[in-house]
Amino acid sequence: MAQLNPYKPPVLGDKPLLQLKQLRRSYGHQAVVKDLDLQVSQGQFLALLGPSGCGKTTTLRMVAGFEQPDAGSIHLDGVVLANATHSVPAEQRGMGMVFQSYALWPHMTVGDNVGYALKLRGVKGQDYGRAIEQALAQVELAEKRDAMPHELSGGQKQRVALARCIAAEPRVILLDEPLANLDRHLRHTMEDAFRRLHRQSGATLIYVTHDQAEAMALADEVAVMHQGQLVQRGTPQQIYRQPRTPWLARFIGQGSVLKAEACGALANMARTEGQCIADSALLHQAIRWALPDSRKAQRQILVRPEHVRVLEPSPHADGPAPDSLAACVVDCVFKGERYQLMLRLAHAAEPHLMVFSHKPHAIGALVGVVIEQAWTLVSGA
C-alpha cells in the first residue's frame, strides 16, 4: 500500500543523508568533476551553483545514477550508491529528478502524469487518487487534475513535473535548472512554490543552477562550484558577505575587487584573509598606496556597492573632501530604484569601483567616495 504522506516536517538531521566523497569524473582527457566532497543533510535545500560548464549537471547525474564516477563514492544513508566499480541503478536509488524540460506525457491527463510512477508500483483505487490529490495540492494545482499538458502554462507544467516527483516519494529530489525555460515573472512565482514545498514537506532538495539570485533566494545552503571543484559552501548570507576568493567575490553579487597595500598599520591585512575592515581611513590609505609597481605585500579586498557613500561635490571646494577618495564618473545607469555608477578612482592600482546612488551623475563628473567597509580575500585565488 502506498504511503500517502511521505515527508516529515523539516528537521535537519545531524548525520548527512547524502555524501559525495572525493568524486571524480572525466570525459576523454577533460576532468569535469575533481575530487568533490559534499554532504547533504535530511531536509536540507542545497543549491549547487556555478557558471556554465563547471560540472554541476555531471555531479547531479552521478547522484541520480545516470553517470558513474571514475573515482570516489556516493553514499545514501551510509549505503554506497556508486563508486568506480559499482553503481546502483537509477530506479533503485530513491531519487526524483525534475529537469528543465518538463518531460510530461502529452497524451495523459495531469493526474495520470502525476500518478505514473505509482501505477507502475501497482498502487490503485483510493490510494492512487489520494496520492495524486495530495501531490497536486502541494503545488497548488488540484483543479488541473483532468487537464491535458498542452492546456497548461510553462510554470504550471513545471509544477506538474514537481508533483509527479513528490508523488513518487523520493528520498532526495534533484532539480536541474528547473526554471531555465520560464520568463522572469514566472520564475519568481515558481521560486515561491519551491520554497513553500520545502517548508511544508521537509523534502531534501539539491537544486542545480547557474543563477546566483535563484540559489540565494531558494536554498538554505549554497555550494559553489568552479572548474569541477567546490569553491565554498555556506548560507547565502555567508557566501555573499564572506567570499573567500576574488573569483567568488566577482561571481556572487555585485562589487569591486581592489588591491590594497599592506604595510605599517595595515600589516595585518597582509596576513589576514576573511576579515571585515570597517575603518574608512585605513581602507583609503591602503587603496591609495597599492600602486601597480609596488613590491610591498598586497591583499585583494572586496568592496560591495552598498558599502560605498558618494559625497556630493561641494560648490566651493577644489577637490574631494580630505577623508574621501577622489573619483571620476565613467558610467551611470538607471536601474529603477537607484542609479548604478562606475567610477574611476584616482591614485589606485585597480581603478574601477561600482557604487549606487539615488541621484544621476554626469559622465566625467568628479566626486568623492567613502568606503565604509571591505572584506579581505585570499590573494591570487
Ligand SMILES: Nc1ncnc2c1ncn2[C@@H]1O[C@H](COP(=O)(O)OP(=O)(O)OP(=O)(O)O)[C@@H](O)[C@H]1O
Ligand atoms: N556526455 C558528455 N560527453 C563529453 N563531455 C561532456 C558530457 N557531458 C558534459 N560534458 C562536458 O563536461 C563539462 C561540464 O558539463 P556540465 O553539464 O556538468 O556543466 P554544468 O555546470 O552543468 O553546465 P551548464 O550550466 O551549462 O549546464 C562541460 O565542458 C561539458 O561540455
